[in-house]
Amino acid sequence: xxxxxxRMSKGWRRLAAITCTLLLAGSLFxxxxxxxxxxxxxxxxxxPAETGQPAGTTQQPAQTGQTTQQQGLTIDYWEPQVGTRxxxxxxxxxxxxxxxxxxxxxxxxxxxxxxxTSISRINYxxxxxxxxxxxxxxxxxxxxxxxxxxxxMTTPFKYVEEVIGIxxxxxxxxxxxxTYAVRYLIIGSGGNRVWGTVYRSCDAAEKKWLExxxxxxxxxxxxxxxxxxxxxxxxxxxxxxxxxxxxxTFPLSVGTTxxxxxxxxxxxxxxxxSGSGTFEVIAEGKITVPAGTFDALLIKGxxxxxxxxxRFTQMEYAWFVKDLGVVxxxxxxxxxxxxxFETATDIAVIEEQTGPGAPGK
Numbered sequence: 001x002x003x004x005x006x007r008m009s010k011g012w013r014r015l016a017a018i019t020c021t022l023l024l025a026g027s028l029f030x031x032x033x034x035x036x037x038x039x040x041x042x043x044x045x046x047x048p049a050e051t052g053q054p055a056g057t058t059q060q061p062a063q064t065g066q067t068t069q070q071q072g073l074t075i076d077y078w079e080p081q082v083g084t085r086x087x088x089x090x091x092x093x094x095x096x097x098x099x100x101x102x103x104x105x106x107x108x109x110x111x112x113x114x115x116x117t118s119i120s121r122i123n124y125x126x127x128x129x130x131x132x133x134x135x136x137x138x139x140x141x142x143x144x145x146x147x148x149x150x151x152x153m154t155t156p157f158k159y160v161e162e163v164i165g166i167x168x169x170x171x172x173x174x175x176x177x178x179t180y181a182v183r184y185l186i187i188g189s190g191g192n193r194v195w196g197t198v199y200r201s202c203d204a205a206e207k208k209w210l211e212x213x214x215x216x217x218x219x220x221x222x223x224x225x226x227x228x229x230x231x232x233x234x235x236x237x238x239x240x241x242x243x244x245x246x247x248x249t250f251p252l253s254v255g256t257t258x259x260x261x262x263x264x265x266x267x268x269x270x271x272x273x274s275g276s277g278t279f280e281v282i283a284e285g286k287i288t289v290p291a292g293t294f295d296a297l298l299i300k301g302x303x304x305x306x307x308x309x310x311r312f313t314q315m316e317y318a319w320f321v322k323d324l325g326v327v328x329x330x331x332x333x334x335x336x337x338x339x340x341f342e343t344a345t346d347i348a349v350i351e352e353q354t355g356p357g358a359p360g361k
Contacts, residue, residue, distance in 0.1 A: 073284045073295060075322045077207040077250040080163045080200075081357030082180065086325065088159040088348040089290065093188035141330050141344040145298065147285020149319060151328040153349040154290065158187045163357065164197075171230060175199035175212045177242065194218040196228075201244070207251070210244035216268065229268030236264045236273050245274075252297055252320065256281040262306060277303040277313075287319050289328055291350045294321040294359075300339075315341065323359045324350070 143149060161184040166172050169181035178199035186194040196215040203210060213232040220227055235241045245263050262276040283298040301316040312334040319328045330344040353359075 072254055073297060074251050074253040075297060075320070077204065078323055079202045079204070080180070080182075080209075081355065082163050082165050084353065084355035084357030085160070085162045086353045087351040089153040089155050089351050090157050090159045090186070090348050091155070092157045093186055093194065094190055094192055141347060142342060143317070143330075143340070145339065146283055147287060147296075147298070149285065149287040149296075149298075149328070151287070151289045151319075151349045153347065156187075157189065158185075158351070159348060160185045160187070163355075169197050169199065171197065171215055172199070174230065174232070177201055177210075177244065178212050192219070200247070207249060208246055209248035211247045212242065212244050213267075229270075231265050231267040231270060234264040234266050236262055239264050239266060252281055252299070254281050254284055254297065260301065260303065273306040275303040275305050275314075277301060287321075287327060289350050291324075291327065291352050294324065294327060296321045296327060315339070316346075321359075323357065324353055326350075 161182050164181050164183050166178055166180050169175075169178070169183075172178065172181070179201040182198040182200060184196060184198065188194075195217050198214040199212045201210045201212070202208070211233070213230070215228060215230045217226050217228045219225070233243055233245050235243045243263055246261065249258060257278065257280045260275075260277045260279060262274050264273050265271065279299055279301040281297050282300050285296065285298070287294055287296040296319040299318050299320055301318070302313060303316065304313045305311055314334055315332040315336055317330055318326045321327050326348070327350040329346070329348045331346045332341040333343060333345070
């Protein structure tokens with residue numbers, strides 16, 4: 001989900017970078033709903049099965065709830081549900097650095113306001129956004145590696161996605177391996193929008209979520225006609241062979257580790273190999289976001305740029321909740337060495353989720 005510096009620095013490619021990042025905000029760097037704290041004492045291990053229609057394969061019915069074992073929270077396999085709609089607060093795609101409107105438009109609440117509206121006592125050193133002088137090129141973010149965490153981003157800028165059946169997806173024939181799709185919309189200032197469809201499938205046997213490609217539409221600056229890009233994922237060693245990007249694998253619990261494999265993105269003027277890296281689930285705890293308070297796993301990713309470009313490594317953190325997805329997400333600057341970086345890019349915080357796949361439905 002991280003892109004190289006060239007894509008980050010150029011016009012529509014920046015839009016593509018944001019799009020890919022936010023699309024994967026529901027699935028973290030390739031691994032990535034519960035509403036209770038993980039307690040020290042044993043918890044119920046399973047909840048009744050979902051009644052909604054699973055997106056993708058139907059080899060195994062989607063499950064709700066969680067398995068809380070002696071060592072803590074474990075999130076088992078589940079599948080997205082058709083009809084589920086998720087809204088994220090994000091930075092403005094036209095002013096991602098806060099240089100035009102200032103950080104007030106980026107949506108950071110002052111700490112005093114956050115604390116005055118909190119029901120429970122908050123550790124002042126813990127996670128929160130707050131108003132600061134605009135930081136050139138990046139956004140301020142403060143967090144700990146141990147919960148509880150608080151993310152109260154509230155902007156008019158949104159990323160909206162909805163899980164749809166494959167028969168509703170306009171380019172389904174181009175992605176024959178896909179069994180469902182995600183329709184998305186990115187809302188920026190000045191009436192600017194980016195929209196499209198992501199093509200996915202589920203592998204219940206391997207407990208993985210797969211992505212096969214995407215489309216993206218937008219109006220280039222100064223143009224009156226929208227541009228549409230279609231991007232397929234291919235093998236880096238055989239660029240005629242379609243391969244999926246593994247966007248999630250289960251089960252997940254503190255200590256889970258894995259690799260992030262590179263793939264070749266073909267189409268839309270991109271035509272390049274993605275970065276690769278590793279991930280680790282490093283903590284669990286309570287997280288409070290505009291959508292509510294949930295029990296989450298904190299997943300840390302380390303992504304290295306592809307060999308063809310300038311070499312750099314980027315950290316990413318995502319807070320993942322069962323039956324809901326990533327509820328908060330932030331990436332570091334390139335080659336950041338401090339695990340608690342204070343300036344971040346590609347920030348997304350969940351506002352709400354509705355539909356049959358939402359927790360409690």
